[in-house]
């Protein structure tokens with residue numbers, strides 16, 4: 028095993044065979060079946076649990092355990108969940124105007140919906156259920172939770188988008204740095220979105236070696252890795268593995284909405300934008316009617332999590348109506364490398380085989 032170029036120290040740390048992490052993707056794509064299939068295939072599956080109630084996390088974790096005895100991870104958002112609705116009167120009418128096209132009743136003039144603060148209760152379930160790998164976005168775990176994770180012997184992975192964030196995450200005790208380049212789909216992991224309203228937008232190829240040169244813990248590349256070429260490149264850049272989100276969205280086990288999958292499968296590398304209009308935090312999505320209409324208003328969205336809560340009814344209506352024009356279509360830039368309905372185990376196996384071939388022989392992919 029020690030001659031295998033894919034068996035990096037990260038694999039030993041996480042108890043996995045292949046340095047392939049399926050990203051936790053909040054909002055439904057990461058079904059227990061997807062998470063378990065990736066872990067069973069030798070990678071690390073991750074449940075995207077940020078928006079889940081604690082008891083729903085427990086149920087999903089138990090469903091995963093019924094499918095695999097291998098390690099897996101659960102991902103949470105570490106962001107202050109304090110609502111700031113100070114600009115509700117200005118922003119809600121824009122959301123209402125767009126929502127009217129889907130028949131969503133307007134909410135301007137009514138009380139805004141409070142966002143539940145769930146992190147501590149979610150984290151408690153992760154500890155109780157013995158989750159071996161805890162993954163965070165938007166920042167490292169708060170000190171008390173980090174301490175509890177260490178005492179319980181859990182591995183903590185934190186997504187970072189700059190060298191400075193990597194330093195902060197390491198100082199906070201995180202065990203693995205997920206270096207997220209600007210190619211990546213979904214939310215930017217950037218900690219301080221006041222300084223970087225659209226997130227730090229450093230490409231994966233630039234970010235990974237700069238973090239790897241300075242880190243004392245394993246680094247994982249995220250953003251644009253779709254196949255064995257991407258994994259091999261990540262390892263050559265100094266990462267010990269790769270985290271893939273977009274690649275698994277159209278896997279057979281993915282829980283992504285059918286209309287969302289279809290939009291991805293016909294999308295191109297230049298069809299995505301980083302927008303704050305779905306959640307209040309910057310995230311990379313396919314450009315669609317919602318983003319265009321909202322940005323035409325010329326006003327800024329509210330901050331996360333309030334804006335995310337405010338757009339919820341509109342996004343739910345779009346999903347019910349199979350209307351991808353108004354859904355959040357999170358995706359990275361490497362869209363044309365997607366495949367339709369491939370079982371996740373095949374994706375993992377194909378990536379590993381191709382990367383191993385490239386790294387062992389030094390041969391070119393074509």
Ligand SMILES: Cc1cc2nc3c(=O)[nH]c(=O)nc-3n(C[C@H](O)[C@H](O)[C@H](O)COP(=O)(O)O)c2cc1C
Pocket residue numbers: 050051052053056075076077102163164186207210211212213214249250251252270271272273274276357358359360361
């Ligand atoms: C649909 C989608 C949802 C995502 N949700 C989360 C999330 O809940 N938590 C998180 O840490 N990262 C999330 N990400 C980002 C991934 O962790 C990762 O950085 C990204 O997918 C890597 O780029 P790629 O999409 O090009 O593979 C999401 C990505 C996508 C595509």
